[in-house]
């Protein structure tokens with residue numbers, strides 16, 4: 001279970017049905033479900049009765065302070081309302097140009113590396129997406145070295161938090177050995193970098209980024225957020241947006257590398273919608289086919305393979321008794337792969353998300369961005385970001401997966417490719433000419 005919970009829970013689903021109970025650590029009751037009706041009830045209809053798990057909130061809260069990921073109730077609701085403004089249509093249209101500039105910068109690095117031979121796309125996608133999110137938050141002038149420092153701090157601290165959670169008996173050792181302190185200092189360095197940007201901004205003209213939205217936000221009594229809250233909210237957005245889109249893109253490219261006809265159709269779509277123009281948020285709804293591809297990739301490899309909630313009071317969801325204090329594990333990967341809700345569930349088929357077939361989808365059976373009031377605040381941003389990156393990568397390169405490597409999905413917090421994914425990128429050739437030959441040579 002510790003090594004690969006996705007495999008174990010999928011087997012349990014087959015053996016015990018779509019909802020079953022397990023006892024975490026032999027003690028704590030958890031209800032694992034892939035039943036869309038139970039999921040709808042817990043995440044949406046009666047979401048007021050469910051909080052995020054303490055483990056997540058406590059560990060994260062220790063390092064990240066207060067913010068969307070670590071608060072509940074009225075405090076969360078108020079913050080969500082204020083921060084939501086930053087992800088609305090108008091703001092995403094404004095952010096598009098910061099994102100495009102960041103992409104152009106990152107692509108120079110990508111291109112340099114790709115020209116040297118096969119590359120592991122996972123860290124490269126991470127670098128592209130993280131720079132974009134960081135600059136969307138702190139502005140175009142955020143320096144590369146600061147982005148790297150923050151990115152390394154987030155990855156290292158996140159890994160440490162996972163160890164603290166799955167090996168809690170080591171926590172006393174982490175304290176005496178200095179491990180805890182070392183991670184705390186790393187976190188402090190990242191916060192100090194962001195604090196400097198915030199303080200500088202206070203003396204400068206307003207920016208067009210998310211930092212400005214957080215600085216300008218006002219509560220009903222007219223007060224704004226404190227600097228510490230702005231920093232912890234920013235850090236939480238960076239954490240939430242850190243590995244998600246990069247994972248989605250890595251799996252997307254892997255899946256598409258053996259589907260040249262899909263690549264051709266996506267290229268046609270980019271050409272006809274954009275021509276030479278850069279993509280902005282208002283273009284997003286025009287990419288019907290590429291969006292279908294992204295949705296299908298997110299179905300097969302959902303970055304969040306599960307989300308969990310704890311019941312505040314006894315409840316009954318679609319006939320399932322949920323006692324107070326029980327943890328409900330919404331097994332997103334499980335419902336995305338269930339033959340109950342998907343025909344030929346293991347087969348890649350973007351047509352499932354076509355306009356003609358969309359009506360046949362079971363509600364709450366496709367949840368890459370979660371659902372209900374605590375669903376992803378960055379979903380529209382992520383779609384814009386992925387389409388923007390693909391609009392360049394798919395048209396600029398032919399690509400294929402290097403044969404003979406083990407590609408395995410490892411469910412940590414995020415479902416990441418355990419050994420990376422090595423791929424070859426070459427200058428795009430005219431339609432269909434020898435596209436896959438490099439990798440099979």
Ligand code: HEM
Nearest residue numbers: 240241244245248303304307368369370374376377378382
């Ligand atoms: C493909 C990319 C992404 C995926 C698949 C994804 C998925 C999710 C999911 C499933 C949740 C719900 C977690 C739960 O219910 O416990 C979530 C929440 C969240 N996401 Fe995303 N996300 C993505 C990108 C982003 C980006 C780019 C940002 C920010 C820039 C972001 C910010 C957040 C935040 C702040 C929350 C917590 C919302 C709250 O509790 O109110 N996400 N995301």
